[in-house]
Amino acid sequence: MAxxxxxxxxxxxxxxxxxxxxxxxxxxxxxxxxxxxxxxSGIDPAAIDDVVMGCVGQAGEQALHVGRNAVLASGxxxxxxxxxxxxxxxxxxxxxxxxxxxxxxxxxxxxxxAGVEHMSRVPMGTSxxxxxxxxxxxxxxFGVRGFSQFxxxxxxxxxxxxxxxxxxxxxxxxxxxxxxxxxxxxxxDEILALDIETADGPARHAQDEGIRFDASLxxxxxxxxxxxxxxxxAGNASQICDGASGVMVxxxxxxxxxxxxxxxxxxxxxxxxxxxxxxxxxxxxxxxxALRRAGMKIGDIDLxxxxxxxxxxxxxxxDHVGADPAxxxxxxxxxxxGHPLGASGTKLMTTLVHALRKRGLRYGLQTMCEGxxxxxxxxxxxx
Numbered sequence: 487m488a489x490x491x492x493x494x495x496x497x498x499x500x501x502x503x504x505x506x507x508x509x510x511x512x513x514x515x516x517x518x519x520x521x522x523x524x525x526x527s528g529i530d531p532a533a534i535d536d537v538v539m540g541c542v543g544q545a546g547e548q549a550l551h552v553g554r555n556a557v558l559a560s561g562x563x564x565x566x567x568x569x570x571x572x573x574x575x576x577x578x579x580x581x582x583x584x585x586x587x588x589x590x591x592x593x594x595x596x597x598x599x600a601g602v603e604h605m606s607r608v609p610m611g612t613s614x615x616x617x618x619x620x621x622x623x624x625x626x627x628f629g630v631r632g633f634s635q636f637x638x639x640x641x642x643x644x645x646x647x648x649x650x651x652x653x654x655x656x657x658x659x660x661x662x663x664x665x666x667x668x669x670x671x672x673x674x675d676e677i678l679a680l681d682i683e684t685a686d687g688p689a690r691h692a693q694d695e696g697i698r699f700d701a702s703l704x705x706x707x708x709x710x711x712x713x714x715x716x717x718x719x720a721g722n723a724s725q726i727c728d729g730a731s732g733v734m735v736x737x738x739x740x741x742x743x744x745x746x747x748x749x750x751x752x753x754x755x756x757x758x759x760x761x762x763x764x765x766x767x768x769x770x771x772x773x774x775x776a777l778r779r780a781g782m783k784i785g786d787i788d789l790x791x792x793x794x795x796x797x798x799x800x801x802x803x804x805d806h807v808g809a810d811p812a813x814x815x816x817x818x819x820x821x822x823x824g825h826p827l828g829a830s831g832t833k834l835m836t837t838l839v840h841a842l843r844k845r846g847l848r849y850g851l852q853t854m855c856e857g858x859x860x861x862x863x864x865x866x867x868x869x
Contacts, residue, residue: 487590488589488590488592488737489590489737489738489751489752490585490586490589490590490735490736490737490751491735491736491737491738491741491746491748491750491751491752491869492733492735492748492749492750492751492752492835492839492866493527493529493734493735493736493741493746493747493748494523494524494526494734495523495526495676495731495732495733495734495749495832495836495839495840496519496522496526496676496677496678496731496732496836497519497676497677497730497731497732497829497832497833497836497837498515498518498519498677498678498680498691498729498730498731499673499679499680499691499692499693499694499695499729500694500696500725500727500728500729500823500824500826501606501695501727501728501729501824502696502725502728502824503606503725503727504606505606505695505728506682506684506689506695507606507680507682507691507695507728508606508607508728509682509683510604510680510682510728511604511607512548512552512602512604512608512728512730513548513552513555513559513602514559515602515604515680515729515730516539516552516553516556516559516560516600516601516602516730516732517555517556517557517558517559517560517561518560518678518680519678519730519731519732520537520556520557520562520598520600520732521560521561521562522678522732523598523600523732523733524560524562524734526734527734527736527746528745528747529596529734529736529740529744529746531562531563531566532563532565533595533596533740533744534562534563534566534596534598534734535566535567535588535594535595535596535597536566536567536569536585536588536594536597536598537553537557537566537567537568537569537597537598537599537600538553538568538569538581538584538585538597538598538599538600539552539556539568539569539570539571539578539581539600539601539602539828540572540576540577540578540579540580540581540599540600540601540602540828540831540832541553541570541571541572541577541602541603541827541828541829542572542574542575542577542603542827542828543603543605543608543609543610543612543613543827543828544570544572544613545612545613545615546608546612547604547607547608548602548603548604548608551568551570552570552602553568553569553570554567554568554570556568556600556602571584572828573757573856573860573862574827574856574857574858574860575793575795575825575827575828575830575831575854575855575856575857576757576830576831576854576856576860576861576862577601577827577828577831578599578600578601578731578732578828578829578830578831578832578833579830579831579832579834579835579852579854579862579864580757580831580862581600581601581831581832582599582733582735582831582832582864583755583757583862583864584599585597585598585599585733586735586752586755587755589735589736589737589740590737592737594737595736595737595739595740595743596734596736596737596744597735598732598733598734598735599732599734599735599831599832600730600732600733600829600832601730601731601732601826601828601829601830601831601832601833602730602826602829603727603728603729603730603826603828603829603830604728604826605726605727605728605826605827606726606728607728610827620632620633628762630763633762633763633765633857633858634765635765635795635857636712636713636718637763637765638763638764638765638766638767639718639723639766639795639796639798639799640716640717640718641764642764642766642767642796642798642799642802643717643718643798645767645802646798646801646802646805648717648797648798648801648802649717650707650711650717650722651707652797652801653717653718653719653722653797653798653801654703654706654707654719654721654722654797655703656722656797656800656801656821657701657721657722657797657821657822658701658702658703658706660815660818660819660820660821660822661697661698661699661701661818661821661822662701662818663815663816663817663818663819663822664694664697664818664819664822664823665697665699665818665822666817667816667817668693668694668697672817672840672841672844673693673694673817673837673840675840675844676836676837676840677692677693679692680692694822694823694824695824696725696727696822696823696824697818697822697823698822701822705721706719706721706722709721717798718796718798721821722796722797722821723795723796723821724794724795724796724819724820724821724824724825725821725822725823725825726824727820727823727824727825727826728824728826729824729826729829730826730829731826731829731830731832731833731835732832732836733832733835733839735752749839749868749869750839750850750866750867750868750869751866751867751869752864752865752866753780753849753865753866753867754776754779754780754863754864754865755863756772756776756779756862756863756864757772757860757862757863758771758772758775758860758861759858759859759861760859760861761859762858762859764859765855765857765858765859766795766796766798766799766855767799767802767855767859768855768856768859768860768861769792769793769799769803769853769854769855769861769863770803770806770807771861772853772861772863773803773806773807773851773853773863774806776851776853776863776865780865782849782865784808784809786849787809787813787849787850788813788842788845788847788848788849788850789813789838789841789842789845789847789849789851790813790814790815790851790852791819791834791835791837791838791850791851791852791853792814792815792819792852792853792854793819793820793825793830793853793855794819794820794825795820795825795854795855797821799855800814800815800819803853816841817837817841830854831852831854834852834854835852835864835866838850838852838866839866839868842866842868843868847868848867848868849866849867849868850866850868851863851864851865852864852866
């Protein structure tokens with residue numbers, strides 16, 4: 487079978503809600519990443535066959551085909567086409583898989599998979615705007631009045647016996663790992679620093695804004711739960727985040743023709759779907775399938791990136807898969823670093839590839855829960 491390789495990967499540092507990236511238009515944010523990924527690869531930009539851009543909130547400043555607009559804002563050739571896709575939180579992870587499939591099929595040789603979400607300028611729910619996205623027939627089939635990720639997170643916590651204390655302890659560890667990664671300089675190679683304006687004048691945004699270096703169990707424990715009698719709080723859920731990210735995926739022929747240096751080889755592509763009510767549990771079963779299809783066991787995987795949409799998700803994943811907690815989200819996750827929705831897939835892949843290479847490790851697995859009860863899994867081999 488034909489192979490697909492990642493030859494460049496970059497992301498912006500996450501911005502908090504109404505924070506340091508507030509002055510950046512999402513199109514310019516995504517465009518900056520596209521230009522950076524192309525520059526890091528060293529390829530002639532005219533050789534790029536396509537851009538696949540993930541974005542969940544395709545409304546307001548992210549409407550009217552944010553992927554194509556990002557190409558036009560990037561300074562890259564206007565001859566590069568683009569498509570914008572929505573697989574909810576897994577949008578740009580799916581962008582990677584579409585890019586890899588295009589390359590492996592032989593129909594394209596050089597594709598940038600990317601994602602953007604400016605949650606400050608295009609808040610969650612903007613695209614709904616008072617409309618009714620779920621039909622009565624759909625709701626009647628599953629016996630619910632609506633589908634909610636918050637309800638799903640509470641359901642998982644109850645199903646797997648996660649107490650509030652367990653969730654807060656996990657969240658504290660996410661902040662501690664992220665803070666340690668910053669102190670070690672582990673994010674330096676993957677982050678595209680951006681020019682910003684602050685109250686003190688021009689500055690560079692090169693550090694994830696959401697990390698709480700002084701996080702404590704006491705502080706997390708003082709936060710109110712989102713539902714009465716529940717266990718989910720703003721502290722054990724992912725942070726609203728502004729950001730963009732991208733990776734370049736190429737064929738073996740492109741590697742040779744353009745003299746490119748591969749960072750990783752894509753080893754397995756999997757996507758599954760299940761219960762839309764509990765919704766966020768599907769990464770567990772998607773991982774089972776991915777490992778079977780790859781002929782691997784979880785012990786063969788050196789590092790895992792499991793998106794921390796809510797703390798019960800990675801905790802349930804660890805229990806179900808029998809994975810080693812020390813290999814999970816080693817540089818922290820979305821609870822500390824933020825979850826820029828459509829950008830999170832390529833963001834996590836960027837971090838995973840760099841982390842594997844820095845540690846001299848081989849295999850990495852990435853998965854995330856997605857609205858509607860869907861999950862993607864991507865396994866890569868660092869080179």
